[in-house]
Amino acid sequence: xxxxxxxxxxxxxxxxxxxxxxxxxxxxxxxxxxxxxxxxxxxxxxxxxxxxxxxxxxxxxxxxxxxxxxxxxxxxxxxxxxxxxxxxxxxxxxxxxxxxx
Amino acid sequence: xxxxxxxxxxxxxxxxxxxxxxxxxxxxxxxxxxxxxxxxxxxxxxxxxxxxxxxxxxxxxxxxxxxxxxxxxxxxxxxxxxxxxxxxxxxxxxxxxxxxxxxxxxxxxxxxxxxxxxxxxxxxxxxxxx
Amino acid sequence: xxxxxxxxxxxxxxxxxxxxxxxxxxxxxxxxxxxxxxxxxxxxxxxxxxxxxxxxxxxxxxxxxxxxxxxxxxxxxxxxxxxxxxxxxxxxxxxxxxxxxxxxxxxxxxxxxxxxxxxxxxxxxxxxxxxxxxxx
Numbered sequence: 300x301x302x303x304x305x306x307x308x309x310x311x312x313x314x315x316x317x318x319x320x321x322x323x324x325x326x327x328x329x330x331x332x333x334x335x336x337x338x339x340x341x342x343x344x345x346x347x348x349x350x351x352x353x354x355x356x357x358x359x360x361x362x363x364x365x366x367x368x369x370x371x372x373x374x375x376x377x378x379x380x381x382x383x384x385x386x387x388x389x390x391x392x393x394x395x396x397x398x399x400x
Numbered sequence: 401x402x403x404x405x406x407x408x409x410x411x412x413x414x415x416x417x418x419x420x421x422x423x424x425x426x427x428x429x430x431x432x433x434x435x436x437x438x439x440x441x442x443x444x445x446x447x448x449x450x451x452x453x454x455x456x457x458x459x460x461x462x463x464x465x466x467x468x469x470x471x472x473x474x475x476x477x478x479x480x481x482x483x484x485x486x487x488x489x490x491x492x493x494x495x496x497x498x499x500x501x502x503x504x505x506x507x508x509x510x511x512x513x514x515x516x517x518x519x520x521x522x523x524x525x526x527x528x529x530x
Numbered sequence: 531x532x533x534x535x536x537x538x539x540x541x542x543x544x545x546x547x548x549x550x551x552x553x554x555x556x557x558x559x560x561x562x563x564x565x566x567x568x569x570x571x572x573x574x575x576x577x578x579x580x581x582x583x584x585x586x587x588x589x590x591x592x593x594x595x596x597x598x599x600x601x602x603x604x605x606x607x608x609x610x611x612x613x614x615x616x617x618x619x620x621x622x623x624x625x626x627x628x629x630x631x632x633x634x635x636x637x638x639x640x641x642x643x644x645x646x647x648x649x650x651x652x653x654x655x656x657x658x659x660x661x662x663x664x665x666x
Binding site: 406408440441480481511512513515516517519520525527529 | 534536538550551554557558561562564565567661662663664665666
């Protein structure tokens with residue numbers, strides 16, 4: 300079984316991304332949405348942790364949220380940008396969706 | 401595939417309802433079925449027809465009502481959460497002795513069992529909140 | 531109604547009283563118990579504060595709903611996972627938590643602890659087995 304984890308909060312105000320990284324398994328996918336996309340940006344105090352997770356988990360960010368926040372040029376290399384249709388595909392490809400609210 | 405959707409936040413204050421709307425539209429475009437959309441916590445506030453956003457802004461409630469009409473979606477507002485927050489349909493207003501109702505077209509008020517049923521019946525349950 | 535049983539996990543990450551999430555999450559668990567699914571609860575991050583001992587809400591004028599967790603065992607909700615790392619980060623141990631028990635019908639109704647403290651990685655395995663994960 301695989302899980303699609305969604306994280307919707309900035310990692311600088313909430314521990315949801317860190318908790319998701321701690322409680323997710325190799326092979327799972329983490330999709331950063333809404334303010335969660337700030338966790339996908341380069342050069343932050345958490346970007347090394349995100350890159351480490353990318354070794355065995357897939358990290359994606361919701362492109363419309365990235366663009367809305369002007370962060371398109373700051374996304375960590377290797378993080379896949381998906382649109383809402385891609386979000387739907389991730390939800391179908393994984394067995395469960397877990398929202399880290 | 402059959403999706404159940406849970407929305408835990410009201411309109412405008414949080415992005416949850418917008419994200420859920422875009423997700424649901426994308427899922428429908430791809431030919432998936434939306435078994436039910438359940439509104440809980442402040443999410444029940446998506447279902448009042450008394451919201452009047454500025455003209456140049458999206459109308460979140462109307463958008464849900466129109467999508468429901470177009471695709472025959474089942475929009476369910478939790479009764480316990482709705483009672484706390486003043487969302488009423490005609491029957492509930494009568495029962496509570498309240499002089500009016502504010503439920504928007506396409507929404508219905510029902511119990512939490514509808515959420516559990518969505519979890520059982522749908523292939524995926526996706527939660528949007530804060 | 532489907533005749534298959536699904537595994538439901540309720541993920542609780544928020545402290546009680548400051549917001550209504552904890553109370554309304556518990557209301558879902560109680561209603562959901564009637565559907566006879568395979569239910570488990572997980573308490574992670576500030577969610578662990580939901581089940582601490584000694585809550586006294588008299589001074590804030592809000593109902594103390596923590597005694598309700600003790601009734602969960604009677605509803606066959608007896609898999610209550612608490613993440614070890616979240617407890618430790620908050621200076622808490624299992625002794626700071628409510629004493630939640632259930633009677634095991636497969637073991638001559640022996641009284642057992644519902645709370646199981648698990649590491650993040652153990653919790654990741656538990657999450658992986660679920661069909662539905664509800665977070666509030």
